[in-house]
Amino acid sequence: MTRPTSARPLAVFDIDGTLVDSRASIHQAATEAARALGLPDPHYDRVRQIVGLSLPHALAVLEPGLTPPELDRFTAEFRASFGRMYDAGHEEPLYPGTMETLRRLHRDGWRLALATGQNRRGVARNLAREGWADLFISSHCAEDGPGKPDPAMLHAAMTACGADPATTTMIGDTAHDIGMALAAGAHPLGVAWGFHTPEEQFAAGAHHVAIDFPDLEAALARFASDRLAA
Structure with a gap:
């Protein structure tokens, strides 16, 4: 029944x-975005803590010292990194x-x-x-x-x-x-x-x-x- x-x-x-x-790809995107802004490579243990939050919020937690324009760029670079992965045929x-x-x-x-x-x-x-x-x-x-x-x-x-x-x-x-x-x-x-x-x-x-x-x-x-x- x-x-x-x-x-x-x-x-x-x-x-x-x-x-x-998506553990490897999210850490890679965060690393590439940080490098684009001249920031140190974020350790995986810091990146894993922010996963699940909305992206701008997550990245603001990851790098709390960024100005609003820097955070916008950090977010854009993170998304661009994922775009490159997908363009290359990557799928988690x-x-x-x-x-x-x-x-x-x-x-x-x-x-x-x-x-x-x-x-x-x-x-x-x-x-x-x-x-x-x-x-x-x-x-x-x-x-x-x-x-x-x-x-x-x-x-x-x-x-x-x-x-x-x-x-x-x-x-x-x-x-x-x-x-x-x-x-x-x-x-x-x-x-x-x-x-x-x-x-x-x-x-x-x-x-x-x-x-x-x-x-x-x-x-x-x-x-x-x-x-x-x-």
């Missing part, structure tokens, strides 16, 4: 560090198990959406991946309004998918994702393979941090079972 749409849980996924392994790989998990969730009646710090162009690039456009009901990014950890994107996803906080879980790899979930009243789930450590995510309030996709699927199954029993 098919569950009514209103009873189906909603899983909202982050992209970078959760579904897509999916984490192993990503598509299998997404397809199983979709098959099992989950509603799926995206909430990311990427811009709309980046979202479109990812939705052009084979099979993605058929999986996700809606996508939301920092260009649509306030970025993470503000709950605006998650509220928009719930509205678009006809869900409410009690039936919604946010899956991400950073404290920013966890903070957004908590601010929206949704269930916060982390993953251990992205930018922030499990310890950082638990400190932000994650209910669980999955060590791999089977562990994530088990956590989602528990969430769905608990919601149906409520």
Whole structure:
């Protein structure tokens, strides 16, 4: 028997560090942008902390001493670096198990959406991946309004998918994702393979941090079972 749409849980996924392994490309773009402004190469540990925030905000956190015109140039150079990568044919790989998990969730009646710090162009690039456009009901990014950890994107996803906080879980790899979930009243789930450590995510309030996709699927199954029993 098919569950009514209103009873189906909603899983909202982050992209970078959760579904897509963009660690090397984001660090490369930050490094090339810093060099263009004559700044020291940023250490990866500093770069990983800002991933998930909207780009201008993230880069202002990375280099807080920049003037507004310098920040504008830093942002433009970061985007230009990614443009060069894509022009050269680069595509960030999916984490192993990503598509299998997404397809199983979709098959099992989950509603799926995206909430990311990427811009709309980046979202479109990812939705052009084979099979993605058929999986996700809606996508939301920092260009649509306030970025993470503000709950605006998650509220928009719930509205678009006809869900409410009690039936919604946010899956991400950073404290920013966890903070957004908590601010929206949704269930916060982390993953251990992205930018922030499990310890950082638990400190932000994650209910669980999955060590791999089977562990994530088990956590989602528990969430769905608990919601149906409520």
